[in-house]
Amino acid sequence: MCHQTVGLIAGELERRGIATTSVTMLQEVTRKVKTPRALAVPYALGYPLGKPGDPALQTRVIRAAFALLDAPGPPPVLVDFTST
Amino acid sequence: MASLSDLSLKNRLFMATYRYRALDPVPFTRPAKPLRQARVALVTTGGVHLPSQAPFDNELKGGDASFREIPADVDPATLGIAHKSDAFDQSGFRADRNLGFPLERLREMAASGEIGSLNGRALSFMGSITAPGRLVKETAPVAAALLAADGVDAAFLVPL
Numbered sequence: 001m002c003h004q005t006v007g008l009i010a011g012e013l014e015r016r017g018i019a020t021t022s023v024t025m026l027q028e029v030t031r032k033v034k035t036p037r038a039l040a041v042p043y044a045l046g047y048p049l050g051k052p053g054d055p056a057l058q059t060r061v062i063r064a065a066f067a068l069l070d071a072p073g074p075p076p077v078l079v080d081f082t083s084t
Numbered sequence: 085m086a087s088l089s090d091l092s093l094k095n096r097l098f099m100a101t102y103r104y105r106a107l108d109p110v111p112f113t114r115p116a117k118p119l120r121q122a123r124v125a126l127v128t129t130g131g132v133h134l135p136s137q138a139p140f141d142n143e144l145k146g147g148d149a150s151f152r153e154i155p156a157d158v159d160p161a162t163l164g165i166a167h168k169s170d171a172f173d174q175s176g177f178r179a180d181r182n183l184g185f186p187l188e189r190l191r192e193m194a195a196s197g198e199i200g201s202l203n204g205r206a207l208s209f210m211g212s213i214t215a216p217g218r219l220v221k222e223t224a225p226v227a228a229a230l231l232a233a234d235g236v237d238a239a240f241l242v243p244l
Contacts (some may be wrong), residue, residue: 002129005210006243009228011111018239026086034106036157044172046173
């Protein structure tokens, strides 16, 4: 349910003029909710940024999610994360 | 990649028949400025809270749609986690809050100039909301107004 919650909050932020980006472990749900921008990560539920205690990986995921802010659209923008 | 088939039978059955609420049309704001100049806010659904704040209410039917304001300079390890979802393994998040609430990563990116600044307050929701009426009508719009008043340009949302 957390993925629906993220999508709905993102929608409110976008309506207020704040650009949003996010990650998703459940593409099926993110597609249904139409979250404006989401990076699909290959990790288990509970591990959105990859691994605990791995700052380098966490930063790579965040950078990839931020890169979606410049996606031309149209929304929803859903892109796979490639860790290489 | 996780998929719905990874969930327990109870959660799978629930989600198979659940009607997700969709954004229609999808609101879409283009960034007002480049990331290096942008004020960025962090939003998690990890249910984290300051020790001094009331934890989320896991007994509320349909889910607790409230949110907590977390100062962005807090030590993430000191935060409580009220999340009671049995749908996922919480051990990683409990070991390193940055996994779902990456304040330290974003502070590093602000210090290096990769992002313009990190907003002074981050927001924490509880993800397990099955009846999102109050979220959509009340708490998410209030959260959005707060961040807009802060001058936030972009937000990063992390599901847990």
